[in-house]
Amino acid sequence: DIFNTIMTHFDKAQVTQDLTGQHWVITAGPTMEAIDPVRFISNHSSGKMGYALATAAIARGATVTLISGPVQITAPAGAKIIAVKSADEMLAACQQSMITQADVFIGAAAVADFKMKAACDQKMKKQSDTDEITLTLVKNPDIIATLAQQKRAKTLVGFAAETQNVIEYAKSKLERKGLDIIIANDVSRADIGFNQDDNQVTVITKDKTWSPDKTTKNALAGQLVEFINEYALQTSIS
Template sequence: MAALTLSGKRVLLGVSAGVAAYKSALITRLLKQAGAEVRVVLTAGAEAFITPLTLQALSGEAVRTSLLDPDAEAGMGHIELARWADVLLIAPATADLMARLAQGFADDLLTTLCLASDAPRLIAPAMNQAMWRSPATRRNAATLAADGWLQIGPDAGDQACGDTGLGRMSEPEAIVAAVEDRLASPLQTQDATVRPGSARHVVITAGPTREAIDPVRYLSNHSSGKMGFALAAAALDQGARVTLVSGPVALATPPGAQRIDVVSAADMHREALRLAPEADVFIGCAAVSDYRAAEAAEHKLKKTAGGAPLTLSLVKNPDIIADVAGLTPARRPSVVTGFAAETREVRRYAEDKLARKALDMIVANDVSAEGLGFGSDDNAAWLLWRTPSGSASDHQPPQPKTQLARVVIQRALALLPGRPETRETS
């Protein structure tokens, strides 16, 4: 990392007892290369996965492992260390550590530091996919988010236990990038100026979905999630409360957003319908797979004898945005916005989708255009929305997704009841 993006910043890195602890060495190295001062705290279990000597050599600082260290605690060292940090990062964070943090435990040095520190706090979960899906873990993650913890990941993929799914710790580069973003854009308290999205709840779906064919293969698409995450950041900038329902992506959660990770279209459909009645604005930005295997194979599919064709039976996935828009008035969000990724006749298909799915607004872009859409940092789009007299539209030329996201969020908020309509454009 060439630029000293964390020059002079003091990072307290906590490491708990997960296989992913080996990645904490690279995290330490990347933080140091970015100019940060790094001090490391290991839980007792973490020492079974990585040695204090390794992290001491990489950080250039003594590694702390015990709350009851007589030398360190002669001057209340744990309080001094808590005050020293500009940011507190835990990577990896096991299910057990998340549970103890959510309950406010202070039974070892790391949990005690977390209670004693007022610094911004980031956490990178790492655990078996079934443990991550457990209702208890999800409750703990939600509690930590409400307490101000910024969650990084987890990612989907192969796990040390042989399973595949969400639960892998995010890669060190993404974790360090999240630390940089958090310190570059600290959360701000609401000032006396009432922003357009104040007291509004915006729910956004983002990224791709993955539909299992067998334990190692799936159907998906090229969505990176960048547009949806940019929308979440833009909504936060407008003062909204944001819940981000994300498919498998390698992106850091925008500071202040509550993130819910899902894998399949069915998972996303379930979370969307659960959250929709609480939302003022619902934005379906995810690239949801239209079809899934009628039945996922229990074991890896083998090549057919003699190279004969393999036929997959596919069934349609639920239409998330249509189901949200079709909720009863008492449960439907005030503004439901969809996205349309097209390769031709973008506006015509968008107009059809706006009417057919009873949406309030739609954002349509040409994903075949070079340098725009899937995986890129830029986008161009048609915005179409309903007005009392019919519909209106606006074409946004190629621009960074972060900038387009601001336009989309401002337009969606302007459609909320009690807010003035913008003049129609063609």
């Protein structure tokens, strides 16, 4: 059973170099969608989870490309960092990084669902006779669904940050986007998730649901990298 195998591995303290020769591509942080030259729409993602995953994969020997939105945290030593702002830029950087199929893609970035239909070249002026304005937004590309469709990585792992019906939404996301694994968390809880050092998630595959204990993002990252690697091994055997 894959879950027991993984739990056994967690007991081992030493970090093996079993990901040597593998290319993992990880996105992290928020995206920033321009409204005009000074304003933007973004979100509260700190990038900590994605950076911790990159660190954990590097520790086990993987070559890691970390495609990161604007964050205020230190880059993991040894990662190839590609800094991006918008979702469009992030998708382009992902595709460019996976011209050769990667082993694992983890979409840990909090990608904006929407961008401005037309960003303004000049700062929008507040008119004294206007009490309301409307911003028309259009859908951003669905980065991980696009990468899944194009088979850019052997194993694709997504995140689902939700505030309600967390598991239900995550399962629907797994199927709809053609992912292997989805990691769901409840961002309505103040003690975990966005901008916190701790996280508690539920890991969902087609067959299984696993909820590791609440722990630091760094410790959780090690468990998730282990899980993803075991999943990939099982999948390639069966």
